Amino acid sequence: MRAVLLVLATCASVALVACGGDEAAQQGTSTAAGQRSPATVPVSRPQVEPFVPDSAEVYANGKRLAGQIAQDALTYRRGATAREVAESLPDAAVSTRRLARILAPVVDPEMRSTGQVVYPQLSGVTETSLGVMVVVRQTLESADGARSSFTRVLDVRLRRSGGPWEFDSIASVGGRPMSRPASLPDEAERVLDHPNIELSDSARWDIYRGNVDPSLLTALANVADEHELAVAVIKSGHPPNVWATDRASAHSRGFAADIYAVDGELVIRQRQVGTGAHAAARMFFEGGARQLGSPWSFGGGRRSFTDPVHQDHIHVQQAAVRDVADGD
Structure with missing residues (x-):
């Protein structure tokens, strides 16, 4: 990475x-x-x-x-x-x-x-x-x-x-620095120490603070077993609401992550079917993602969607969260 x-x-x-x-x-x-x-x-x-x-x-x-x-x-x-x-x-x-x-x-x-x-x-x-x-x-x-x-x-x-x-x-500005806690849940440790996951420090601090859905962390680590992932944002640094709406984003509760590069290459350069980014997105979808935004739609109604915003990253939300909208 x-x-x-x-x-x-x-x-x-x-x-x-x-x-x-x-x-x-x-x-x-x-x-x-x-x-x-x-x-x-x-x-x-x-x-x-x-x-x-x-x-x-x-x-x-x-x-x-x-x-x-x-x-x-x-x-x-x-x-x-x-x-x-x-x-x-x-x-x-x-x-x-x-x-x-x-x-x-x-x-x-x-x-x-x-x-x-x-x-x-x-x-x-x-x-x-x-x-x-x-x-x-x-x-x-x-x-x-x-x-x-x-x-x-x-x-x-x-x-x-x-x-x-x-x-x-x-x-x-993406949160404040903090030290890694001496003890963290297994799913957090797995993501933080995974050799195929590159985290922004803003995302890393979210995990340190315990602000991230455990099922999301497990999904990231599972896909990273097969693909290198560069994670831009989880919670800190992301707009609190879905853009141009008054609906809270899943990111605001730490239930979604955005990935801007897969296998060492930008998602924006991998928008064809069959690329590493396409394969990683499909793994998230088949792994039970509740919401998947990317350059492709894999079916499943609103479980998987594509639009102009999601041409440069893979947005994944693994589980539902009460009072928060699915998606960005």
Whole structure:
């Protein structure tokens, strides 16, 4: 699964520059990335190449803007404040003050930070709105050169009225880091330790917190026994409601997961019957998924569906949850 991230980073031509994490971050899932002499640790905002979406993307212009916004939101100088970062983004529909509050958990003035887009996945679309859950690797560097990294899911919202897409808001930064508990249920351990499952840290923290349906975890692990899966989002970073409705999403209760790559290749590039992504989706369906959104429909009424939003990922909900709508 590491190959997926390497290929995506190469395609996007993004120069990864290291940065550092606060105390909460040090207790999360960060990995040490080396250390430099304090005299050589820069303070200025890292220079990062503009994000370029994959050529197979259907909503390429919207994903380009959403990816760039997410990348810029996590790229800042040491000493920056959340308000400074918010002011550096394009004009939004929400106030700078509100945007700064949303960004506050990911802006640490003691750190220099770089954002690198891993993948921008759709969460919803209408004629006038577009939701993109951007998986971004945030690398932090402290004044003494210590580095740590996390993969967060930023819920980026766009709008338009007859013209190009414009920035609307960032609704979520994908949760806060936490340490792995000493003891977890077997199905959680199986997913977390499965060699064929690549999780964003936002999804990983959901599992740590016990916020994920056990039957969903079992289904993910069962399919991962046959296919490599890259999971973008479970709960944190996903819109709480089904897009453009007032109905709560199954993701909001941890009953659904979105997979953006299978067997090391993006789902958006595997929309033909017979691909690894198609085979994995069929395994979820035959394994009893209550709801399966993907580039294909396998029958079963609303158990399996396809639409413009689900061309770039596999959405799987394994069990029913009271008072929550099936689907995204």
